[in-house]
Each structure stands twice: as structure tokens, then as C-alpha cells.
Amino acid sequence: MHHEIRKPYIFPARKNPSVFLLALISVLTGCIVALIILPYEFQLNQDADTFVEMVMQVLRLFLIPLVAVLMYFFLKEKYRVRQIHINADRLETLLKNLPGMAYRCFNRKNWPMDFVSEGCKALCGYDRSELEEQRVLWGSFTHPDEIEPVERSILEAVANDEPFEVEYRIITRDGDIKWVWERGCAVGVMNGETILEGLITDINDRKLAEQALMQAESYAKAVVDAAVEAVITTDDRGYIETSNRAAQKMFDYSGDMLTGRNILVLLPETYHEDYEEFVTHYLSTNESQMVGMGHEFTGKRRDNSEFPIHLSISKVQYESECKKYVFLVRDLSAQRAAEKEVREQREQLAHVDRLNTLGEMASVIAHEINQPLTAISMYAQSSLHLLDNDRISGPQKLRDALEKLIVQARRAGSVIERVQQMSRQQSCHSEKVDCNALIKDVHKLAEVEAHIRDIVITLKLSRLLPTIECDPVQIQQVILNLLRNGMESMKKAGFRNGNRIILRTSRTATGVKISVIDSGNGINDKTMEQIYKPFSTTKDTGMGMGLSISRSIIRAHGGQLEYINNSNNCGVTFYFTLPFRQQISNGS
Amino acid sequence: MSNSEQKVFIIDDDDAVRDSMSMLLETMGLPHQCYISADDFLDNYDGNQRGCLVLDIRMSGINGLELQQRLKDMNAFLPIIFITGHGDVPMAVEAMRQGAMDFLRKPIREQDLLERIQEALDYEKGIRDELREREESKRKLLTLTTRERDIFERVADGHANKVIALELGISERTVEVHRSQVMRKLEVRSLAQLVRIRLEMKNAID
CATH class of the missing domain: 3.30.450.20 (PAS domain)
Incomplete structure (x- = not known):
């Protein structure tokens, strides 16, 4: 491609003097020169011939314009050179700066x-x-x-x-x-x-600076991308600008799909109003500035499935105008599931606990059996009445009564079968258990009850415990039962030996020993004889089943429930040892 | 009329117990009515039912003790025989303290049940009769004139005719006339009956 050399760009010089002025100066100069030279020539010409005179005439005729033209170009050139110098100086300064x-x-x-x-x-x-x-x-x-x-x-x-x-x-x-x-x-x-x-x-x-910034940025991006929490930024109208990997995974979108969409797409429609309200409130009260503030919501994945989330928002404000929002979203599904599991376990324990006071369980079973027995007895009696008094319409009614009686007899049988099944199932359930954790759970369960009675439960736990194969729920039942007995006894003793009951774990040669040390009345010789006998009790309201069932459970775990009166006539210690290795048998 | 006949109201949430008890009472010729819950009974209760309740102390919804309290609050007089299970002793004690007629432990001995029901029905009948008699006396008393009433009170309190005549400033003869008038209006034949009405009246005022 062909290029002409372009003139370097030069600032316009001061305004050029006008051509008219230059011409005027030139003509004037011409005239002056003519005036000076001509008279001298005239004198010379007195002796001159016509030829010389003629030449002088011609000269005279052309001298003035000639000088004027020469002068004009001379001046013009002079001016141009000066101008170039000025411009070069200027350019030099300019380039220098x-x-x-x-x-x-x-x-x-x-x-x-x-x-x-x-x-x-x-x-x-x-x-x-x-x-x-x-x-x-x-x-x-x-x-x-x-x-x-x-x-x-x-x-x-x-x-x-x-x-x-x-x-x-x-x-x-x-x-x-x-x-x-x-x-x-x-x-x-x-x-x-x-x-x-x-x-x-x-x-x-x-x-x-740019590099440092970029580094910082990529560092921040790496952090954001590595975060477990979803990080989403939006403009002031809620349209998503960026999202990190966790966000994309959590809501099952690719980054491109999220960008440009409204954040509302991540929430079920039924929650949109709540959300708007939350955002308005949240941002107007500046609660976002507080660490850990946020709100629990329900999120919506791409496939419209819903899951619990924790949402917190912060406002990014710069140039005091352009607002952006940063959303931090935590998936609560796992946490919820864990909570639910804990709750279910609690409920299960609480349920066991209710049924526990093992005597009460027996009472429930008794009730379940008594119902059909009552009905059987009354159907039988009705049958007798029918035989005695109502021989005419009797047979049909009698048949009816007897059939119903049979149904009830079967019902009673099935109750017993269910109880057996239940105890069998319970025996089969065994897992590796940290006895200290188990004791702590019991402590939690019994704490309220102890508090009501003004009793303090103290834990003395050995740190060197191996895990034990056992049925945690059953063992907890036993410990709870022993705790309750202890607390009853202390109440009966009027707390004369203090209000402390101790749960202790220790390691023995064969297993883990768990002790419940009360400060009640202790056990005298008379009660000693019948302590494990079913239906014998020293309590005002009791079935006398607790210790008997507890002993069966411990035996099933390969241990032995024993007790020893504390020294100084200061309560009793019930203890049992769960062996390291044993097969849980199906009860005694 | 519903209130003329005594009925046994059986309230038990166990179908078999309710049904068997119903059959038993039927074979004994005792009028009865079954309810599945305390609510069920209360929904159908209009204040005029007469008889007694056989009530399982342990029920879902309103339990036996609560129903007892409700009926008490409603001033409904119906003797209650509680049926209790094993280990419900404290509840039964409470029920008795609140004025239950009796309680029976499961499994129930039918003879006991029937006896208690009979007792409860008799007791209820006695109370009802008494109440009715009292109502009757009150009605009759209202038919007396002021003078007759004065004389009735004085006679029943054991004053002699002569004393009464003197107190009221009338003749003994007049007192006698009034007195026979009182006896006729109150439909009594002896002084003793008169005294009883007077005593009932006093009790009612107290």
C-alpha cells in the first residue's frame, strides 16, 4: 500500500502577514531603490549614446517591479524560515513534556x-x-x-x-x-x-497495581469458588451477575444459565412475597451488617425440588449509587436431616423413657391384656345369663356371644405375642457404643427431673474407655431406672446425706463398669432379700418391676447388676459391668 | 319420657369391652346406652338423663376424671362407677375423693359390676325421689296463706295450739281450723310428716 509522507503536524503559526502588506513593502522598496539609482544614471547618461540610454530606459522601466518582486520573495522566505524555527522549538518543548x-x-x-x-x-x-x-x-x-x-x-x-x-x-x-x-x-x-x-x-x-489487583481478584475468586456456601451477586434489581460453583451445584444450574436471571428463580413462588419483605426489612434496617444474621427460606432447584436454605444478604455500595447485592446461601438439608435424626432419637428415647420406669411398661401391657380379658369375662357371663334365662331366643345370641369371646381371647394372645416380639427385637439391636456418651445422654434426659427435685447429678467419667457392643437404649433404660430409684431414695431420706447422685464410668479388666451412687437410705437386710423380686417395691407408687427388668437386661448383655451399701450408711451404689466382647443373648 | 326411665350409660373407648358390657346388661334386662368417648356422651347429654355411668378411667380424649369434673360443674347428678386398670390406683383414689360411687378393677367380676350398677341406680333413684318430694313440698307450701304458714311453722316447731293462739292473738279454735287446712293442703296425715317437710324446708334454705 502506498503512502505519501504526510507533513508532520505543526501548530498554526501566528497569522501570516497579508500578501498586500508584503507587496506594498516590496513596491515601496523598489521605488526607493529606483529613486536612489536613477538620478545617478541620468548624470551618467548625458554623455551616453542612444543605445545606452535605451538600455537605461528599459532598466528604468523594469527596475521598480523587479526590485519589488525580489523583495517580496525575499521577505516571504525570511518569514517562513523564522516560522519554522518557532514551530520546531515548540514541538521540541511539547515532545519533551x-x-x-x-x-x-x-x-x-x-x-x-x-x-x-x-x-x-x-x-x-x-x-x-x-x-x-x-x-x-x-x-x-x-x-x-x-x-x-x-x-x-x-x-x-x-x-x-x-x-x-x-x-x-x-x-x-x-x-x-x-x-x-x-x-x-x-x-x-x-x-x-x-x-x-x-x-x-x-x-x-x-x-x-493491575497485576496485584488481578491476583487479589483471582485469590478472592478461588476462595469464593472453594466455599461450601453459595455466593451469588446481583444488581440492584435482583438480576444475577455472578455465581460461584457451590451456587451452581446447590441449585443445579450452570453459571451461564444463572447469569442474567432474577434471583427469584431460586425460590419457590409461594415464598416470593416473604422474600421481598425480608429483603426490604433486611436492607432498610442494615441488619446485614451484623454477623450471622440471616433468614431461613426454602430454595428451589432447577427440577423444582425444594430444600431448606439459610440466606443472608449484604449490600455492596460504591460511588454511593450503584448497588449490588451479595447473597450467601447455605444448604440446610444435611443439617435438617441431622437435626431430624437427633430429634427422632430423642423422641424415641423420650418414648422409651415414658414407657420406662419399667414398671409403667408392665402397666401398659397389663392394660392391653386386661381389656380383652374383661370383655371375655363379660361375654361369658352374658352367655350364662342367656342359658339360664332366655332359652327361646338364646341359641342365636349365645352363639354371637361365644364368637365374640373367641375373638377377644385371640386378641389377648396377640398382645402377649407382640410383647415377646418386641423384647426379642430389642435384644437383637446392638451397636458399638461409647459409654461416656451414653451416660451423657442419660444425664440430659434425667437432668430436668433431677432439677425439679433439687438433686444434682454429677458425672465422673473415665477417659480411657473402649467402645462396648450393647443396645444403647436398653442400657440407658437401666441407668435411668437406677437413677430414678436413687433419687426416690434420697427424697425419702429427706436429703440427710446431701443431694448429690453420681454416675461413674471406669475400666475394669473385663469391661466397662457403670455405677450409680446415690446418697439415700441405702438398702437394709429386709429389702435385700426381695430387691430383685418382681412386684416387690418399697416405693409408694411402683410396680416393683424396675430392678427385676434391669437385671434381665444387664444379664442379656453378659453382665451382672449388683449393689453395695456405701460406707457411713450413706446411700447405695448400684453397678454393672459390660464386658468388652460378648454375644447379646435373647434375654433371660 | 326419657327421664322417667333409668339407664346405664357405658362409656369406654374399647369396642370389645363396650360391646360385651352392653350384651351383659342386655341379658340382665337393664336399659343402657353406649358411648365411645366422653365427648360422645356430653354431645348427647341434655340434663334429663337418669341412671348411672360406667366409665373407663383411662380414655383417649377427655378422660374419666375430667368427665366427672365436667358433670359436677354442670350440676348433673349421675353416680359414676369407674373401671380402672392395673396401676391406676392414684387415679381411682382421686375419683373417689371427687365423689365417685365406686371403682372396679379390670378384669371386672360381673357380679360386682351388676351389684354396683344396681346400687348406683337405687341411690340415684333415692336422690331423685327425694328431690322430687322436696320440689313437691315446696310447691304445696306455696299454696298456704300467710296465716296458715305461720301456724304450720309453729306447729312443726312443736308449739301447742294454745300457745300459738296466744302468740298470734287468735282463738284456739281458729288455730285448729287452720291446722287441719294446712294438713290437707300439704297432703300429710301426721304431725311427724309435717315436721319432716319443715326440716327439709329449713335444709333447703341453708
């Missing part, structure tokens, strides 16, 4: 410089002359890694007749690596070579 280096160079390897401005010293440490005389070449101290891409950009821009703009590193005279920015364009062709002109400026500080 540029934040960088202006240049003109040939677009060939290493870009030999034709002209550089003063800025080159500050930029690369080399002198202007060194560059202009091409003792050093620009390309020789451009960072080797950068030469190729820079060359490519320039070639491409030149080919498209466009200015180019590149950022690259140079190595200064001092050996420092410096980031520079260059913008230039091809200005023409000279001797078949493309000439480039442009400006190179130092952007090292900016670039370093």
Missing part, C-alpha cells in the same frame, strides 16, 4: 529509530543520540518474550491501515524490567520501507 517517548522508526526488525523525543532517557535509560544514530536498537531491549506478539500486532494494524496499541515489557539500561504502553501508526513509506510514528509511555506502576 510528553509522558513518554515519541518516535519515528522504520518498521523492520528491531525497529531502528529515525527520531526519538527526549523522553527516551527516562523511559529506557538510553540517550536520544544513541537511538537516533542507531547504536542501540529498540528491539534489542524489548523483552524477548514480547517481541513476537508486538511485531504481530503492529503488522496486523499496518495491514489494516489502523493505529496499533500494545503493552509489553522492556529491559532498561539498568537491567530493570519495565512495562510500557505504545500507540502508533504507519505514516507512510520511504524507500520501500514503512515508517511508523507513535508514543511509548511507562505504565509500570499501573501494570503492577
Whole structure:
């Protein structure tokens, strides 16, 4: 492509003096010269011949305009040169003050410089002359890694007749690596070579700051991406701008699908109103500033399935206007599931606990059996009455009564079968249990009851306990039962030995020993004989089943429930040992 | 009329117990009515039913003790025989303290049940009769004139005719006339009956 060398752009000089003025001055000068020269010529001409006179005539005729024209060009040229000097000075100052280096160079390897401005010293440490005389070449101290891409950009821009703009590193005279920015364009062709002109400026500080920023940004992004919580940013109208990986996974969208959608797409429609209200309240009260504040919501996945979430919002405000929101979403499903499990376990325990006071369980069973027995007895009695008194319509009614009686007999049988099944099932359930954790659970269950009675339960737990194979619920029942007995006894003793009951675990040669040490009345010789007998009790309201059943449970676990009166007549200790290894048998 | 006949009201949430008891009472020729719960009974109760309740103390919904309290609050007089299970002793004690007629432990001995029911029905009948008599006396008393009433009170309190005549400033003869008038209006034949009405009246005022 052919280019004319464009004139360098020069600031417009002061207004040119008018041609008329120049001409006037020239004509006047011509006249003055003519006036000075002509009279002298006239004197000479007195002796001159016609030829000379004729020449002088011609001269006289042309001298004035000739001088005037010469004068005119002379002045004009004079003025032009002066103007050029002024302009060059100005350009020099201008280039000197540029934040960088202006240049003109040939677009060939290493870009030999034709002209550089003063800025080159500050930029690369080399002198202007060194560059202009091409003792050093620009390309020789451009960072080797950068030469190729820079060359490519320039070639491409030149080919498209466009200015180019590149950022690259140079190595200064001092050996420092410096980031520079260059913008230039091809200005023409000279001797078949493309000439480039442009400006190179130092952007090292900016670039370093930029790099630091980018690093910080990518660091932040890595953190956000690694977060378990979903992080979503939206504009002030709730349209999603970014989302992290956790968010995409949690709601089952790809990042592209989320971007540009309203955040509401992640919430079931029924909750939209709640959400708006929450956001308004949340942002107006600045609660978002408080750590840990947030609200529980229901989230909606792509497949419309719902799950519990915890949502907190913070507002990003800059330039005091443009608002963005950052949403932190935590998936509560797992937590909820865990909570539910704990709750269910609690409920199960609480249920067992209710049935427990093992005597009460017997009472429930008794009730279940008594119902059909009562009915049987009454059907039988009715039958007798029918036989005695109502022989006419009797047979049919009698048959009816007897059939019903049979049904009830079966019902009673099934109750017993169920009880057996239940105890069998319970025996089968065994798992590895940390006895200390088990005791702590019991403590939690019994704490309220103890508190009501003003009794303090103290735990003395050994740290060196192996896990034990047992049925935790059953063992808890036993401990609870022993605790209750102890507390009853202490109440009966009027707390004369204090209000402390101790749960202790310790390791023995064969297993883990669990003790319940009360400060009640202890056990006297008389009660000793019948302590494990079913239906014997020292309590006002009791079935006398607790210890008997407890002993069966411990036996089934391969242990033995025993007791010993504390010294100083200060209550009794019930204890049992759960062996390390044993097979849980199906009861006694 | 519903209130003329005594009935046994059986309230038990166990179908078999209710049905068997119903059959037993039927073979004994005792009128009865079954309810599945205390609510069921209360919904059908209009204050005029007479008889007694056989009530399981342990029921879902309103339990036996609560029903007893409700009926008490409603001033409904119906003797209650509680049926209790094993281990319900404290509840039974409470029921008795609240004025239950009796309680029977399951399994029930039929003879006991029938006896208690009979007792309860008799007791209820006695109370009802008494109440009715009292109502009757009150009605009759209202037919007396002021003078007759004065004389009735004095006679019943054991004053002699002569003393009464003197107190009221009338002749003994007049007192006698009034007295026979009182006897006729109150439909009594002896002084003793008169005294009883007077005593009932006093009790009622107290």
C-alpha cells in the first residue's frame, strides 16, 4: 500500500502577514531603490549614446517591479524560515513534556529509530543520540518474550491501515524490567520501507497495581469458588451477575444459565412475597451488617425440588449509587436431616423413657391384656345369663356371644405375642457404643427431673474407655431406672446425706463398669432379700418391676447388676459391668 | 319420657369391652346406652338423663376424671362407677375423693359390676325421689296463706295450739281450723310428716 509522507503536524503559526502588506513593502522598496539609482544614471547618461540610454530606459522601466518582486520573495522566505524555527522549538518543548517517548522508526526488525523525543532517557535509560544514530536498537531491549506478539500486532494494524496499541515489557539500561504502553501508526513509506510514528509511555506502576489487583481478584475468586456456601451477586434489581460453583451445584444450574436471571428463580413462588419483605426489612434496617444474621427460606432447584436454605444478604455500595447485592446461601438439608435424626432419637428415647420406669411398661401391657380379658369375662357371663334365662331366643345370641369371646381371647394372645416380639427385637439391636456418651445422654434426659427435685447429678467419667457392643437404649433404660430409684431414695431420706447422685464410668479388666451412687437410705437386710423380686417395691407408687427388668437386661448383655451399701450408711451404689466382647443373648 | 326411665350409660373407648358390657346388661334386662368417648356422651347429654355411668378411667380424649369434673360443674347428678386398670390406683383414689360411687378393677367380676350398677341406680333413684318430694313440698307450701304458714311453722316447731293462739292473738279454735287446712293442703296425715317437710324446708334454705 502506498503512502505519501504526510507533513508532520505543526501548530498554526501566528497569522501570516497579508500578501498586500508584503507587496506594498516590496513596491515601496523598489521605488526607493529606483529613486536612489536613477538620478545617478541620468548624470551618467548625458554623455551616453542612444543605445545606452535605451538600455537605461528599459532598466528604468523594469527596475521598480523587479526590485519589488525580489523583495517580496525575499521577505516571504525570511518569514517562513523564522516560522519554522518557532514551530520546531515548540514541538521540541511539547515532545519533551510528553509522558513518554515519541518516535519515528522504520518498521523492520528491531525497529531502528529515525527520531526519538527526549523522553527516551527516562523511559529506557538510553540517550536520544544513541537511538537516533542507531547504536542501540529498540528491539534489542524489548523483552524477548514480547517481541513476537508486538511485531504481530503492529503488522496486523499496518495491514489494516489502523493505529496499533500494545503493552509489553522492556529491559532498561539498568537491567530493570519495565512495562510500557505504545500507540502508533504507519505514516507512510520511504524507500520501500514503512515508517511508523507513535508514543511509548511507562505504565509500570499501573501494570503492577493491575497485576496485584488481578491476583487479589483471582485469590478472592478461588476462595469464593472453594466455599461450601453459595455466593451469588446481583444488581440492584435482583438480576444475577455472578455465581460461584457451590451456587451452581446447590441449585443445579450452570453459571451461564444463572447469569442474567432474577434471583427469584431460586425460590419457590409461594415464598416470593416473604422474600421481598425480608429483603426490604433486611436492607432498610442494615441488619446485614451484623454477623450471622440471616433468614431461613426454602430454595428451589432447577427440577423444582425444594430444600431448606439459610440466606443472608449484604449490600455492596460504591460511588454511593450503584448497588449490588451479595447473597450467601447455605444448604440446610444435611443439617435438617441431622437435626431430624437427633430429634427422632430423642423422641424415641423420650418414648422409651415414658414407657420406662419399667414398671409403667408392665402397666401398659397389663392394660392391653386386661381389656380383652374383661370383655371375655363379660361375654361369658352374658352367655350364662342367656342359658339360664332366655332359652327361646338364646341359641342365636349365645352363639354371637361365644364368637365374640373367641375373638377377644385371640386378641389377648396377640398382645402377649407382640410383647415377646418386641423384647426379642430389642435384644437383637446392638451397636458399638461409647459409654461416656451414653451416660451423657442419660444425664440430659434425667437432668430436668433431677432439677425439679433439687438433686444434682454429677458425672465422673473415665477417659480411657473402649467402645462396648450393647443396645444403647436398653442400657440407658437401666441407668435411668437406677437413677430414678436413687433419687426416690434420697427424697425419702429427706436429703440427710446431701443431694448429690453420681454416675461413674471406669475400666475394669473385663469391661466397662457403670455405677450409680446415690446418697439415700441405702438398702437394709429386709429389702435385700426381695430387691430383685418382681412386684416387690418399697416405693409408694411402683410396680416393683424396675430392678427385676434391669437385671434381665444387664444379664442379656453378659453382665451382672449388683449393689453395695456405701460406707457411713450413706446411700447405695448400684453397678454393672459390660464386658468388652460378648454375644447379646435373647434375654433371660 | 326419657327421664322417667333409668339407664346405664357405658362409656369406654374399647369396642370389645363396650360391646360385651352392653350384651351383659342386655341379658340382665337393664336399659343402657353406649358411648365411645366422653365427648360422645356430653354431645348427647341434655340434663334429663337418669341412671348411672360406667366409665373407663383411662380414655383417649377427655378422660374419666375430667368427665366427672365436667358433670359436677354442670350440676348433673349421675353416680359414676369407674373401671380402672392395673396401676391406676392414684387415679381411682382421686375419683373417689371427687365423689365417685365406686371403682372396679379390670378384669371386672360381673357380679360386682351388676351389684354396683344396681346400687348406683337405687341411690340415684333415692336422690331423685327425694328431690322430687322436696320440689313437691315446696310447691304445696306455696299454696298456704300467710296465716296458715305461720301456724304450720309453729306447729312443726312443736308449739301447742294454745300457745300459738296466744302468740298470734287468735282463738284456739281458729288455730285448729287452720291446722287441719294446712294438713290437707300439704297432703300429710301426721304431725311427724309435717315436721319432716319443715326440716327439709329449713335444709333447703341453708
